[in-house]
Amino acid sequence: MENISDEYTHCWETNTFFQAEDLQGYLDEEIPTHDSSSQDGTQSSLMANRNIVSERNRRKKLNERLYALRSIVPNITKMHKESIVEDAIDYIQKLQEEERKIQAEISDLESAETSSKSTISEFDHDETFSSSPKRLTNESFYDSRGSRSSPIEVLEVD
Amino acid sequence: MENISDEYTHCWETNTFFQAEDLQGYLDEEIPTHDSSSQDGTQSSLMANRNIVSERNRRKKLNERLYALRSIVPNITKMHKESIVEDAIDYIQKLQEEERKIQAEISDLESAETSSKSTISEFDHDETFSSSPKRLTNESFYDSRGSRSSPIEVLEVD
């Protein structure tokens, strides 16, 4: 059911949602300007075209990011922009919970072997996460969703 | 530098990007219809208003999902829609890599204690992930980005 990965080439005129690659030369169009007063073109029409092109680029870039997000998330159900972000949220939450649980297992296994061996020293060659299980307590490795209490509102990022 | 967490309350008229909370009653407007031929209103204007309202709802819903995604991701740098998805992608990738590494540690610790104890049986009460470290090999728990080979075909995430 719902074999979405077949082709899904919809696209009415130029591009649309799901190819994002064949639209290589659609962007340098002339833009009809729909107004025949673009002879001198010092103020209105030129600026308007700049805005149009900028908007096209912005839209395209955001869409590409959305495709990338979709390609990252494993269990994609639907292709709607809304569902893509939705599934990504769900996946992140599951991943965070999984990660927390696994760390609990790690500390448990660590306490199991008390001080007999030290096979953990070979995983310290990564700097982005400092993944030595000694310091990898519950939420120190990445600040896992620790700022969920006041997310939007005033938007204090840090 | 770049203290974006100050306020960032922009919003020209009704809402805009970053409050998403005070816009409770802006949606039930009358919609001017911009055409004074809406007396009978059987075909054109009524359908047009339906479309307008649907579009507003769609836009609002997608934005809410975007806010939710932002609230999940811990290290938010910028507030643009584009950057939100971008940071989410980066975060997911790091999370996946972290998770894989931690599982490697787990199997290593497991092989360390060979067959002395079995403290892992108390984490089996979850069904969504089946988080028993015996079966939690590299990419069995969630199909971690295993479908990146043919997601959109062209669309290389870069």
Add this chain to the structure above:
DNA sequence: ATTAACACGTGAAAC
């Protein structure tokens, strides 16, 4: 003053 980001309305296409 130029740029960048956004919401909006609208027509068209997909479902």
Add this chain to the structure above:
DNA sequence: TGTTTCACGTGTTAA
């Protein structure tokens, strides 16, 4: 059929 999703162009606003 009708509903839903989309890209587009436009005006507006903040940096």
